[in-house]
Amino acid sequence: MDFDEIIDRRGTHCAKWDKMEPIYGVPADxxxxxxxxxxxxxxxxxxxxxxxxxxxxxxxxxFGDDSKYLAxxxxxxxxxxxxxxxxxxxxxxxxxxxxxxxxxxxxTKPGDGVVLFTPVYHAFARVISAAGRKVVECELVNNKxxxxxxxxxxxxxxxxxxxxxxxxxxxNPGGRVWTKDELAQVAAFAKRHDLVxxxxxxxxxxxxxxxxxxxxxxxxxxxxRLVMMTATTKTFNIAGSHSGNVIIxxxxxxxxxxxxxxxxxxxxxxxxxxxxxxxxxxxxAAWVDELVAYLDDNRRIxxxxxxxxxxxxxxxxxxxxxxxxxxxxxxxxxxxxTKRVEQNAEIAANHGPTFGKGGETFMRFNIATxxxxxxxxxxxxxxxxSDLQ
Ligand SMILES: Cc1ncc(COP(=O)(O)O)c(C=O)c1O
Numbered sequence: 001m002d003f004d005e006i007i008d009r010r011g012t013h014c015a016k017w018d019k020m021e022p023i024y025g026v027p028a029d030x031x032x033x034x035x036x037x038x039x040x041x042x043x044x045x046x047x048x049x050x051x052x053x054x055x056x057x058x059x060x061x062x063f064g065d066d067s068k069y070l071a072x073x074x075x076x077x078x079x080x081x082x083x084x085x086x087x088x089x090x091x092x093x094x095x096x097x098x099x100x101x102x103x104x105x106x107x108t109k110p111g112d113g114v115v116l117f118t119p120v121y122h123a124f125a126r127v128i129s130a131a132g133r134k135v136v137e138c139e140l141v142n143n144k145x146x147x148x149x150x151x152x153x154x155x156x157x158x159x160x161x162x163x164x165x166x167x168x169x170x171x172n173p174g175g176r177v178w179t180k181d182e183l184a185q186v187a188a189f190a191k192r193h194d195l196v197x198x199x200x201x202x203x204x205x206x207x208x209x210x211x212x213x214x215x216x217x218x219x220x221x222x223x224x225r226l227v228m229m230t231a232t233t234k235t236f237n238i239a240g241s242h243s244g245n246v247i248i249x250x251x252x253x254x255x256x257x258x259x260x261x262x263x264x265x266x267x268x269x270x271x272x273x274x275x276x277x278x279x280x281x282x283x284x285a286a287w288v289d290e291l292v293a294y295l296d297d298n299r300r301i302x303x304x305x306x307x308x309x310x311x312x313x314x315x316x317x318x319x320x321x322x323x324x325x326x327x328x329x330x331x332x333x334x335x336x337x338t339k340r341v342e343q344n345a346e347i348a349a350n351h352g353p354t355f356g357k358g359g360e361t362f363m364r365f366n367i368a369t370x371x372x373x374x375x376x377x378x379x380x381x382x383x384x385x386s387d388l389q
Contacts, residue, residue, distance in 0.1 A: 001287060003041055003294045004370050016040075016366075024348040031346040032369075032377050037172070037322060039237040039368035043279065044287035047236055050278035054271070063270035066092070072280035073245055077230070080205065080285065083215045089247045089254065091261060092268045096202050096229045096244035100166060101127040103227055103246070106260040107196045107253070108133055113162035115195065117149065118356030121172045124200075125356060128166075136162055137357045140174065145315055145326070147174040149182060151189055158193050165195045170203045170213060173324040173355055173364045175317035177211045180219070187222040196253070198227045202244070203320045205235040205288055208296050211318040223249045227257070232276040235288060237368075243272030295321050298367045298374045305378035310388045312381075321368035325349075328361035330388065338363065345380035 009017045016033045020026050024035070042048065054060070070087040077083045093099040100123070108114060110132040116124055118137045125135045138154040140147040167186055170177045178186070190197040199216035207213045217228050231244040248254040278284065299317050306314040306323070311330035314323050327337040334353070341347050341363060352362030367374055382389070 001041075001044065001290055003291070004372065006370050006372065007040060007042070009040060020348040024342050026342050026346050026348040031348060032373055032380070033348050034365045034367070034369070034377060035348045035350045037234065037320075037366060037368075038239045039321065039366075040370060040373070041237055041291070041368065043236045043238050043275070044284055046278045046281055046283035046287075047238065047275050050274050051271070054274055060270065063268045063273055066268065066273060069273045069277045072277045073230075073247075076280035076285075077215075081213070081215050083217055085247055086249070089249050091246040091248070091257060092273065093244045093246050093261075093266060094269065095233065095239070095242040096200060096231055096246075097123045097127060098242075098266075099229050099244045099246045100124060100198065100200065101131060102257065102260055102264070102266070103166075103196070103198045104128055104131045104133055104164065105264075106257045107227075108163045111161075112164070113159065115154075115158075115162050115165040115193075116356060117154075117167065119173060119352065119359035119362070120166075120168050120355060121200070122350075122354040122356070124166050124168075134161070135356075139357045142326075142358065145313055147171060147176050147315075149185065151185055154189060155192070160193075162193055162195055164198060165190050166198045166200065167216070168200050169216060170201070170207065170319035172203060172320055173322050173350075173359075173362070174315055175320050175322065175324060177207055177213050177318040180214050183214055183216055183219045187216070187219045190225055191221065195225065196227065197222060197225050198229065200229045202229065202231050202234050204230060206292060206295065206321060207319040208292065208299070208317065213319065217247075217249065225253070226250065227253065232279045236275070236279045236284065238272075238275050238279070241269065241272035241275050243269055243276055294371075295368060298369075298371060299323065301371070302365065302367050302374055302378060305382060308389075309382065309385045312385065321366060323365040323367050324362055325365060326362050330385070334361065340384040341381070344384035345377070347377055347380060 021028045113136040114128045115136045228247040233239040303314045313326045350364040352359035
């Protein structure tokens with residue numbers, strides 16, 4: 001796979017490039033889009049061929065017979081993550097933001113508290129608040145540029161009104177792959193406060209060498225409160241196909257979720273399922289290995305530049321292609337460093353405060369783009385902060 005190929009995505013109804021100017025004021029013709037979490041790469045040939053098969057057939061009716069899709073999920077989870085999944089546990093939602101909102105709807109009531117360890121993926125808070133639930137922000141500890149959890153503080157924050165925890169593993173935006181011990185502590189926290197534990201593991205395939213992701217489902221004493229969420233969409237860059245796997249081992253939780261899915265009329269998108277079935281295969285796995293190696297080099301190049309600019313610090317990523325850069329050391333007001341990134345460097349990057357408490361001095365840069373663009377972004381950032389060097 002040629003990850004170096006520059007593919008012009010402008011004018012293709014593409015959020016990342018076509019919404020860059022309206023949202024960030026970064027010019028479409030000269031700007032670099034490094035915000036929303038999709039990649040500027042085509043998916044593997046096995047996915048393209050499956051889609052081509054649909055186009056060649058040319059009839060786009062309702063999807064039926066999901067046996068191959070369910071078997072593909074089972075194969076992937078067991079072979080890539082050492083986790084045995086029963087087919088009956090699997091639901092398909094229209095992506096994992098939809099999966100999160102379905103969980104909020106199924107397992108909590110209006111007014112309930114839903115706990116997040118912030119800063120964290122911004123859509124969680126958005127759907128929780130939009131559903132009339134209360135976002136309870138438990139702040140991660142920034143321990144010399146690495147996020148850790150402080151359960152004494154979180155225990156003290158609980159009021160008894162909380163009914164759910166949405167946990168991001170691996171962590172977006174900090175890039176942490178949580179250790180087994182940390183996962184066990186998260187599970188114990190959920191048990192102590194009787195919270196349904198929704199574990200969003202959408203980034204679980206994009207883990208860099210030297211680190212190993214553990215599915216929350218492999219932690220003891222958590223199955224009866226656990227909802228696992230995984231997807232092909234980040235891994236294979238097919239987010240527009242909007243499909244996600246919500247996997248629920250516990251029969252009672254499963255029945256509640258199934259009832260809400262029925263009530264909301266959620267049924268699968270045939271394009272998403274055909275692509276996902278193709279992706280979860282040995283060919284797909286080989287492509288992911290190549291991709292991770294490429295992203296690993298991108299993060300090294302990006303971090304080396306960013307960390308060479310006095311006052312800027314990029315968190316070492318163990319997973320994800322989302323570099324989380326702290327500008328605190330510049331002493332600048334956020335409006336100043338944001339202006340330099342957007343107006344001087346002409347880079348669109350996510351604003352830290354949208355990720356919740358703890359994100360105030362950060363910006364998030366998506367480095368899943370051809371190497372030449374990462375290098376160009378580095379040159380521009382060096383230039384935009386040249387007075388600090
Ligand atoms: C943690 C996390 N969950 C969910 C999503 C989005 O999922 P979907 O496109 O399936 O709604 C993202 C996208 O960046 C994410 O980072």
